[in-house]
Amino acid sequence: MGIQTLRRNISPILLTLGSLFFVAVFIYFFYTSPATQIGPEQPIPFSHAVHSGVKQIQCRFCHPYVDYSNHPGLPPVEKCLYCHKYIIANHPWIKKEHMYFNTNTPTPWVEINYVAEHVLFNHQRHIRSDIVCEQCHGRVETRHRLDKKIWRMGICYECHKAKGANLDCWLACHS
Numbered sequence: 001m002g003i004q005t006l007r008r009n010i011s012p013i014l015l016t017l018g019s020l021f022f023v024a025v026f027i028y029f030f031y032t033s034p035a036t037q038i039g040p041e042q043p044i045p046f047s048h049a050v051h052s053g054v055k056q057i058q059c060r061f062c063h064p065y066v067d068y069s070n071h072p073g074l075p076p077v078e079k080c081l082y083c084h085k086y087i088i089a090n091h092p093w094i095k096k097e098h099m100y101f102n103t104n105t106p107t108p109w110v111e112i113n114y115v116a117e118h119v120l121f122n123h124q125r126h127i128r129s130d131i132v133c134e135q136c137h138g139r140v141e142t143r144h145r146l147d148k149k150i151w152r153m154g155i156c157y158e159c160h161k162a163k164g165a166n167l168d169c170w171l172a173c174h175s
Helices: 002-032 048-054 077-084 092-102 123-128 133-137 153-163
Strands: none
Touching: 077 092
16 A cells, blocks of 8 residues: 555655745745845945056045044045046946035945944054055955945954964954
């Protein structure tokens, strides 16, 4: 009786297993597709590939506080309009940037790098140690939209260990 029951149920069993397989494959590709890794949409579509890649604008031009502050700073509206007052000035997105300027409103950039609240990350200290931006942020000049990145302790710990940097939690990061 066991073999006859199996023969009679083989089609529904195979159909169920096949369906589960295709659902699993769909879910895998849906959540790991390159399109899901393009980073959050910004209020003004900004391409790092164009600005730092094609135009070769240095990181510090748009992130001016990185050399002397804990935070690199997001570009103020005036920084964008420094060039775009003349370059593609009538483009709809540039007009939106003018609207922010005219209303004295900062561009509401969407944050993409997250560091835990109890961590004090000091960009200045890393810049002084000759750590280049690409070492942590990757080759942004090849990306239109940057990926969201959540910085975990393990990433920092491995880098500090490899470079022989301070590993004392309270002196290095948790101050």
